Amino acid sequence: MTETRLRDQICQFGRSLFERGLTPGSSGNISVRLDDGGWLVTPTNASLGFLDPTRISRLNGSGRLLSGDAPTKEIPLHAALYETRHNARAIVHLHCAHCVAVSMLPDIDPQAALPPLTPYYVMRCGATALLPYYRPGDAAVADAIRGLAGKYSCVMLSNHGPVVAGDTLEAAVFAMEELEETAKLYLMLRGMNPRTLTPEQVADLVSTFHSPATATGEKQSPG
Ligand SMILES: O=C(O)[C@@H](O)C(=O)COP(=O)(O)O
Numbered sequence: 001m002t003e004t005r006l007r008d009q010i011c012q013f014g015r016s017l018f019e020r021g022l023t024p025g026s027s028g029n030i031s032v033r034l035d036d037g038g039w040l041v042t043p044t045n046a047s048l049g050f051l052d053p054t055r056i057s058r059l060n061g062s063g064r065l066l067s068g069d070a071p072t073k074e075i076p077l078h079a080a081l082y083e084t085r086h087n088a089r090a091i092v093h094l095h096c097a098h099c100v101a102v103s104m105l106p107d108i109d110p111q112a113a114l115p116p117l118t119p120y121y122v123m124r125c126g127a128t129a130l131l132p133y134y135r136p137g138d139a140a141v142a143d144a145i146r147g148l149a150g151k152y153s154c155v156m157l158s159n160h161g162p163v164v165a166g167d168t169l170e171a172a173v174f175a176m177e178e179l180e181e182t183a184k185l186y187l188m189l190r191g192m193n194p195r196t197l198t199p200e201q202v203a204d205l206v207s208t209f210h211s212p213a214t215a216t217g218e219k220q221s222p223g
């Protein structure tokens, strides 16, 4: 895909996410990794609903700003996820309410923040890691991401919001939408003892939809 088309896609998906209330104000950021090793990233303090394709930050492979506005302060977060998820070509970070709510609950499993409620969650997200709280923009989050060793395409940052990697921007956005829907279902069903998918049903989905060719990372599990 051409850089021009990718710039337009970032703006289109950003607007769609914003208009559906999935990230308010100027929260959230999006990046896409380019063939030359550089990146396109959303500028800091920019609303995802009102992005200008010509002002998107263009970085080289060393992270130097080549053109556009100053980039998101979450570069260390995005960089660490690309570093550990070798097939990742796009990353989306949002402040979607249901994911943020789940990230604040006690007794959430840091290796499986949500149960396998639906096939689409398993197919798009696999499993989701939960990291402790870091101040937004804190470079220390990068070490926490590296500690996950590329096993997760979906990560929740406690009291902050989710970050999702995909092998395309569309895949990252679709996985993010599924993550948020699953967090919503989880909150709706809390205390109601819902039936989750069985380990056999999960294994069947993972073997069918997370083949080496389609997985977003080098490792095939958890997601
Ligand atoms: O929560 C934050 O401040 C950031 O993680 C964020 O979502 C928006 O920051 P910028 O991308 O620097 O605007």
Ligand SMILES: [Zn+2]
Binding pocket: 027, 028, 093, 094, 095, 136, 160, 161
């Ligand atoms: Zn944020």
